[in-house]
Amino acid sequence: MPDKPVKGDCAVITFDSLVTRQKKIAVVGLGYVGLPLAVHLATYFDVVGFDLKSERIQELQKGFDRTLEVPDSQLAKAKLVYTDKPDEFADCRLMIVAVPTPIDEFRIPDLDPLRGASKTVGRHLQKGSCVVYESTVYPGATEEVCIPILEAESGLKFGLDFTVGYSPERINPGDKVHTLDKIIKIVSGSDPATCDLLAKVYGKVVNAGIHKAGSIKVAEAAKVIENTQRDLNIALMNELAKIFDICGIDTQEVLEAAGTKWNFLPFRPGLVGGHCIGVDPYYLTFKAEALGYHPEMILAGRRINDGMGKHVAERAVKMLIGAGKQVRGARVAILGITFKEDVPDLRNTKVIDIISELKDYGVDVLINDPLADEGEARRYYGLELLPLAAIKDADAVILAVVHKVYREIGLEGIAGLCADRSAPFIDVKGCFSLQETQKLGLRYWRL
Numbered sequence: 001m002p003d004k005p006v007k008g009d010c011a012v013i014t015f016d017s018l019v020t021r022q023k024k025i026a027v028v029g030l031g032y033v034g035l036p037l038a039v040h041l042a043t044y045f046d047v048v049g050f051d052l053k054s055e056r057i058q059e060l061q062k063g064f065d066r067t068l069e070v071p072d073s074q075l076a077k078a079k080l081v082y083t084d085k086p087d088e089f090a091d092c093r094l095m096i097v098a099v100p101t102p103i104d105e106f107r108i109p110d111l112d113p114l115r116g117a118s119k120t121v122g123r124h125l126q127k128g129s130c131v132v133y134e135s136t137v138y139p140g141a142t143e144e145v146c147i148p149i150l151e152a153e154s155g156l157k158f159g160l161d162f163t164v165g166y167s168p169e170r171i172n173p174g175d176k177v178h179t180l181d182k183i184i185k186i187v188s189g190s191d192p193a194t195c196d197l198l199a200k201v202y203g204k205v206v207n208a209g210i211h212k213a214g215s216i217k218v219a220e221a222a223k224v225i226e227n228t229q230r231d232l233n234i235a236l237m238n239e240l241a242k243i244f245d246i247c248g249i250d251t252q253e254v255l256e257a258a259g260t261k262w263n264f265l266p267f268r269p270g271l272v273g274g275h276c277i278g279v280d281p282y283y284l285t286f287k288a289e290a291l292g293y294h295p296e297m298i299l300a301g302r303r304i305n306d307g308m309g310k311h312v313a314e315r316a317v318k319m320l321i322g323a324g325k326q327v328r329g330a331r332v333a334i335l336g337i338t339f340k341e342d343v344p345d346l347r348n349t350k351v352i353d354i355i356s357e358l359k360d361y362g363v364d365v366l367i368n369d370p371l372a373d374e375g376e377a378r379r380y381y382g383l384e385l386l387p388l389a390a391i392k393d394a395d396a397v398i399l400a401v402v403h404k405v406y407r408e409i410g411l412e413g414i415a416g417l418c419a420d421r422s423a424p425f426i427d428v429k430g431c432f433s434l435q436e437t438q439k440l441g442l443r444y445w446r447l
Contacts, residue, residue, distance in 0.1 A: 013093040013094060013128050013129060013130050013197070014197075015197055015200045015201065017093070018045050018093070018094060018201065019044060019045065019204075021045065021046045023046075023091060023092070023093040023094070024045070024046040024047065024048055024091045024092040024093070024094075025041055025045050025046065025047050025048070025092060025093075025094045025095075025096065025201075026047075026048045026049075026050060026089050026092035026094070026095045026096065026121075027041070027047060027048070027049050027050065027096045027098060028050045028051075028095060028096065028097045028098065028099065028117050028120065028121060029050075029051060029097065029098040029099035029100070029113075029117065029135075030049050030050070030051040030056060030057075030060065030082070030098075031051075031067065031098070031099075031100065032067050032069055032171055032173050032345070033098040033134055033135075033169040033171050034049070034051075034096075034098035034099075034134075035049070035060070035065060035067065035069060035070055036069050036070055036171065036179070036180050037096065037098060037134070037169075037180060037205075038078075038080055039070050039074060039075065039078040039080070040180055040181060040205040041080075041201075041204075041205055042078045042079055042080035043078075043204075043205070044204045044205065045201075045204075046080075046091075047080040047081070048080065048081045048083060048088050048089065048092055049080050049081065049082045049083070050083055050084065050085075050086065050088070050089070050120075051082075051084060052084060052116075053084070054084045057082045057083060057084045060075070060082045061082050063075050063076050066344065066373070067173070067343075067344065067345070068174075068342075068343070068344060068371075069171070069173065086120050086123065086124050087124070089121070089124040090124070092124075092129075093126070093128055093129045093130065094129070094130050094132065094201065095121050095125070095129060095130070095131045095132065096132045096133075096134060096167075097114070097117045097118070097121065097131065097132065097133045097134065097135060097146075098134040098135060098169060099113040099114060099116075099117045099135055100113055100135070100275060100347075101113065101114055101135045101136050101137055101279075101283070102275060102279060102347070102348070103279050103282050103283075107282050107302075108282070108286060109137075109138065109282060109283050109286050111137075111141070111145060113135075114133075114135055114137065114141070114145065114146065115145065115146075115149060118145075118146045118149040118150055118153070119149055119153050121150065121153075122149055122150040122151075122152065122153025122154045123153045123154070125150060125153070125154035125156060125162060126156075127156060127161045127162070128161070128162070129161075129162045130162065130163050130164070130165060130194055130197065130198075131146075131150060131162065131163075131164050131165070132164070132165040132166065132167055132198060133146060133164075133165070133166050133167075134166075134167055134168060134169040135169070136168065136169070136223055136224060136227075136276070136279075136280050136283060137220055137223075137224070137283060138220065138224060138283040138284060138286060138287035139217045139218075139220045139221040139224070139284075139287060140217055140220070140287065141220065142164060142166050142216050142220060143164075143190075143216060143217070146164070147164055150162070150164070158190070159190065159191075163189065163190045163191060163193075163194040164189070164190045164194070164216070165187065165188060165189040165190065165194050165195065165197075165198045165216070166188050166189075166216045166219045166220055167185060167186060167187045167188065167198055167202060167219065168186055168219055168220070168222065168223030169223075170183045170184075170185070170186075170223075170226075173274070173340060173343045173345060174340055174341065174342045174343040180205065180206065181205055181206055181207050181208070182207065182208050183206070183208055184206070184208045184209045184210070184211055185202045185203075185206040185208070185209075185210050185211070186210075186211045186213050186219050186222055186223070187199050187202055187210055187211070187212055187213065187219070188212070188213040188214075188215060188216045188218065188219035189216070190216065195212050195213075199212060221284075223280075224280050224281075224283050224284045225284065226280075227276050227277045227279075227280040227281065228280060228281040228284055228298060230267075230277050231272060231277050231278070231280075231281050231298075231301050231302065231305060232297065232298065232301040233265060233267040234267055234268075234269065234270065234272055234277070234301075234305060235272075235300070235301035235302070235304040235305050236267070236301075237251075237255075237267050237268055237269040237270075238269045238270070238272075238304050238305060238308055238447070239304050240254075240269070241269040241447045242311065245315075250434065250446075251269060251430075251446070251447060252268075252430045252446060255268065268429070268430070268447075269308075269447040270308070270428060270429050270447060271305075271308055271309060271312075271339075271349075271350035271351065271353075271354075271400070271428065272305040272306075272308070272350060273339035273340075273348045273349045273350035273351070274339035274340055274345070274347065274348055274349075275339075275345070275347050275348055278305065278306075278339075278348055278350070279348060281298050281301070281302055282302070284298065285298050285299055285302075306350075306353075308350065308353075308447075309350045309351065309352070309353025309354045309356075309357065310353055310354075310357050312354050312398065312400075312426065312428060312447070313353070313354045313355075313357030313358045313361075314357065315426065315445060316332060316354075316358065316396055316398060316424065316426055317358070317361055317363075319396065319424035319426070319443055319445060320332075320395060320396055320424060322424075322443070323395075323396075323422060323423065323424055323443055325395050325396075327361050327362065327363065328361065328362035328363070329362060329363075329364060330363050330364065330395040330396065331363075331364045331366060331393065331394050331395050331396075331419075332358055332363050332364070332365055332366065332394060332395060332396045332397070332398060333366045333367075333368065333391050333394040333396070333397045333398070333417050334351065334354065334355060334365055334366065334367045334368070334398050334400055335368055335369075335397065335398065335399045335400060335401070335403075335406050335414070336351065336368075336369050336399065336400045336401025336402065336403055336406065337349060337351045337352070337355075337367055337369040337372050337377065337383070337385070337400065337401065338351075338369060338371055338372050338401055338403075339351075339401075340401065341401050341402045341403055341404075342371070342403055342404055343371065344371040344372060344373065346372055346373070346376050346377060346380055346381075351400045351401060352381055352383075354398065354400060355367065355381075355383070366386055366390075366391050366394060367383055367384070367385055367386060368385060368386050368387065368388050368391055369385055369401070369403070370388070370403060370405050371403060372385060388405075388409075388417075391417050392417065393418070393419040394417050394418050394419060394423065395418075395419060395423060395424075396418075396423050396424040396425070396426070397414055397417055397418060397423065397424075397425050397426070398426040398428065399414065399425070399426065399427045399428060399429075399431060400428050401428075402429055402431045406431075407431065411432055411436050411437065411440055411442075412440070415440050415442060418442075421440055421441040421442060422441055422442070422443060423442065423443065424442075424443040424445070425437060425442040425443065425444050425445075426445050426446070427444065427445070427446040428446065428447055429446070429447070430446040430447065432444075
């Protein structure tokens with residue numbers, strides 16, 4: 001039997017009208033989250049993919065995804081409309097907003113992209129529609145920030161003319177195993193019928209299963225603590241790494257030994273950047289402080305993780321001194337600048353902290369990253385990227401991001417970048433073993 005309308009006396013969106021392609025779905029924001037979702041949904045529904053960046057739309061129309069999240073073959077098969085014109089929302093009744101939610105320079109949540117998307121959707125919202133948000137926010141943001149904008153821009157009444165849902169994204173950039181269809185999807189709605197509708201829609205593309213949250217706020221909170229938990233666990237590993245470094249103990253060996261216990265969690269130290277783990281906790285702490293509670297543990301973890309780039313740079317300087325090198329004017333090669341291995345995204349990369357600290361010491365920094373966009377590196381950070389072949393006679397090498405290309409050239413290739421084999425080699429994530437580096441005579445250090 002056909003499903004019942006969501007709410008109100010008007011002809012509200014139904015799952016049947018979507019699956020029979022009488023009505024369309026709009027995905028607003030075609031980045032790491034929105035594009036994979038739009039491509040998957042297009043297998044079963046008529047989908048309009050919207051993004052403000054005309055350049056992005058043109059690339060997708062040509063079958064190119066600069067985020068590398070959707071394979072060219074899959075993108076070529078996807079039957080959906082890419083547009084930067086909101087007017088093409090006309091026949092869309094389910095609107096999914098998947099725009100970024102960053103923080104500003106003061107680590108305060110920047111909701112401008114979310115507000116902007118809500119205004120765009122609101123101006124084209126029609127009776128019987130449902131608006132779903134996937135962007136990471138603090139508990140209450142959907143109802144306190146987004147719904148009033150939708151009402152103001154559309155002139156429609158929430159709960160009578162349209163409904164709202166929240167289904168947090170769980171995309172792990174660069175992960176080809178835990179893809180959209182293999183991750184349990186949380187859905188929530190402003191009423192039970194909306195929640196049921198979203199469970200059916202997402203259920204068509206998510207094979208791992210659907211979890212219905214009791215409310216929108218519960219779903220928002222669940223998302224924001226997922227990355228907060230990871231952030232705190234990594235912060236603990238980073239602090240342990242600092243302690244063990246002082247003790248003269250190799251952290252990786254300690255973790256391998258401790259990991260033999262069945263309930264020891266396999267977290268590792270490292271740089272915590274990107275637009276998820278390094279950002280999401282601030283959304284929760286912002287809300288907590290707005291309500292009069294000062295979160296101590298979460299902010300302590302953030303301070304530790306935000307300071308790791310400086311820690312790595314200082315260790316590099318000490319190693320240069322130990323190798324008898326003059327620090328000012330030393331040539332230090334940085335391999336990798338994106339926020340994560342095998343991902344081209346430069347947003348909120350913590351490698352920039354290493355570079356900035358080294359420059360403060362007067363070090364000549366030579367940067368290579370085969371995935372990063374040269375224009376973005378220049379525009380965002382004022383940095384020039386060099387081809388690997390142009391890096392020679394380095395006084396030290398820092399493997400900051402373990403891209404596949406660096407794993408493939410191996411230690412021999414990395415050692416070949418150095419002026420001599422006794423040069424300091426800092427392997428931030430411990431990609432290579434102590435034994436391998438000792439055979440080549442490199443001065444080796446890792447977190």
